[in-house]
Amino acid sequence: MLKIFLTGAAGLIGGEVASRLLAAGHQVTALVHQNRDIRANDGSSVTPGAVVCGDVSKPLLGFGKPEFDRLTAAHDLIIHCAATVRFDLDDDAYRQVNTGGAANAVEFARAGDMPLLHVSTAYVCGTRDGPILESDPLPDAGFKNGYEKSKAAAERLVRDSGVAFAIARPSIVVGDSATGAIRQFDTTYAAFKLIAEGRVRHMPARSGATLDFVPIDHVAGSIVDIAENMRRAAGGTFHLVSGRPVPVPVFTGAIAAFPQFCQPTLVEPEGFDPASLPPMERRLFRRVAGLYASYFQRDPHFDDREAQGVAGRICPPTGPEYLYRLIQFCIEAGFLRDGAPITERGDIPVPAAL
Numbered sequence: 001m002l003k004i005f006l007t008g009a010a011g012l013i014g015g016e017v018a019s020r021l022l023a024a025g026h027q028v029t030a031l032v033h034q035n036r037d038i039r040a041n042d043g044s045s046v047t048p049g050a051v052v053c054g055d056v057s058k059p060l061l062g063f064g065k066p067e068f069d070r071l072t073a074a075h076d077l078i079i080h081c082a083a084t085v086r087f088d089l090d091d092d093a094y095r096q097v098n099t100g101g102a103a104n105a106v107e108f109a110r111a112g113d114m115p116l117l118h119v120s121t122a123y124v125c126g127t128r129d130g131p132i133l134e135s136d137p138l139p140d141a142g143f144k145n146g147y148e149k150s151k152a153a154a155e156r157l158v159r160d161s162g163v164a165f166a167i168a169r170p171s172i173v174v175g176d177s178a179t180g181a182i183r184q185f186d187t188t189y190a191a192f193k194l195i196a197e198g199r200v201r202h203m204p205a206r207s208g209a210t211l212d213f214v215p216i217d218h219v220a221g222s223i224v225d226i227a228e229n230m231r232r233a234a235g236g237t238f239h240l241v242s243g244r245p246v247p248v249p250v251f252t253g254a255i256a257a258f259p260q261f262c263q264p265t266l267v268e269p270e271g272f273d274p275a276s277l278p279p280m281e282r283r284l285f286r287r288v289a290g291l292y293a294s295y296f297q298r299d300p301h302f303d304d305r306e307a308q309g310v311a312g313r314i315c316p317p318t319g320p321e322y323l324y325r326l327i328q329f330c331i332e333a334g335f336l337r338d339g340a341p342i343t344e345r346g347d348i349p350v351p352a353a354l
Contacts, residue, residue: 004026004076005078007078007101016041021227022047033055043183077227098153102158109163118155122169122300123151124169164230166237170214171213175215181333190288191292201281202265203266204267204268208247211246211251213242213322215316229311237306238306239302241304243315244317244318244319245300245302260338274290
């Protein structure tokens, strides 16, 4: 049994991790900011041993020194899930929450002489394509948004801290592998909704680009596995990814398989001009969909052999069948509009060229 201090416990990944840690018999103290409602991905309530309110962007996580000392003495591992995953913030916000939060998590680990399991993102690779190894050095540039840049800075800080650590790197986290279920629709889902419902009809996309969608159950389960094997994982970086990225045309083809949805027109970036879009589409592209456009222009292939070795998990299939489940859940949950159902899952088209 581990005594674990979990930051970001009310978040999407944090809530599912908390649920799985408790089910495995571990003690969990959940750090939340303002929202004390901790839920697993299936929506069920999670009741950790303790819930404490703090702020990862502040020294001592926002606690007074006596409470900070009490908490660090009472735990033997910190899992740092807390972060902002928005793509539309200024550099100062990312520095405070993502990079500063990692620095404060490091100080918690150091004060309690405990290891730190830091949750990052696979996209700290920046705009690199092709094979991305878990052992590859962090790039110094090439990031497409402040989120990626801040998470790379946070990783670098953790590595240089001197505390025992492991780093988990999820890719694009989406719904459950078996059901497609997701507890909250944010980040990538916001852009997906605009595309599926035809409010954004054009996306800049490079030929050969892929999307690495990873089910939340694979991510959360792997984080728990790494936490339970921190001695073996010490100093390691672990890609929590699909291992089988989806070509962008397969993704858009899955959308088009539902008759109520629109298939976006994919345009090579060099020929894409947002100013030429109709006024409403132009505004929505710039405010939402455009924030994620760079992911339609990359082709990273994340190697996850180290993660498989420690966590012992292979990601479930994430091809067209899985995309169907993701979309169908969005419809059933009311996030996407309903329409005539697909009668055969095999109806999802996979372009012949692929």
